[in-house]
Amino acid sequence: MTEEYIDDMTNQDEDLRQLFADYRPDLGSGDDYMQRFQRKLEAVEMVRQYVEAHQRRNRLTVVAALVLGVVLGSAVMAWVLLMPADTPIIALGSTAQWLVWIEQNSRLLTLIFLSLIVSLGIIGILTMRQDNMDASRKTLSAVHKNA
């Protein structure tokens, strides 16, 4: 690079710096802007507190349902397992082959049914948690875009 080129670039740099130093568009009153901004901030804060309170209530409901489910499920499972092996869980008193089969395998079927309920419960909890997170994200995003 020649000295002339370097000098030219340095001068252009200074010209550009001066050009942007002179860039002073009218942006209106700073105080007015901050007053409007703080009002919007209050609105966002209100929504955020509402969403957090809603999530806290949901969390309590989920924990209560979980505890109840564990207690009841354990109780039923214990009852099933403690019953004598030769005693069916349900007595249908029928001679139909498929009903006899259900009666004979009622212990196993009850355990499978309980496991399905537990699995569905876990899926429900996880889905509700994800829905809550998505809803709070979308709500806050919509508020600060439209405020």
Next chain:
Amino acid sequence: MTKAQFIQLVSSEQERLRRFLLALCCGNRADAEDLAQEALMHAYLSLGAYHEREKFAAWLHRIAYNAFLDSRRRSRRTEPMDAATTIAAPGQTDDGYRYQELHAALNVLPEKERTAVLLFYLQGYAVKEIAEIMGGSIPAVKKQLERGRDKLKVTLPRAV
């Protein structure tokens, strides 16, 4: 950082940020004000991610730049350079006409070059800081600055 501290910092930075965004949006006040609001709200909601050791202004500029890129991705409108030089933007005052040539010249630059040029010449950030704000490398920023400067030399021959 508390809400009061955040408001105080915003109060000292808002004018500089809004000036930057107005230039970045090539004089479109409506877009610039929307972006400023979006960036400040996003900053408030992301206060948990802000590290005190990081400069607040640079962090704010990074959020604003990302908001600008998001808005560009969402937008389907294109404004040809001729329109930028001849048609007044909504709410444009005499002020807007005064900087029309500069805005039109900035409109010619691709977004990254425009951002690099404004962060360097308007906001006074060093190349390293610009790389952090734009999430790029130092050589890439230098290249963008060089290209941006060369293009402005062509479109603003009287000023540069």
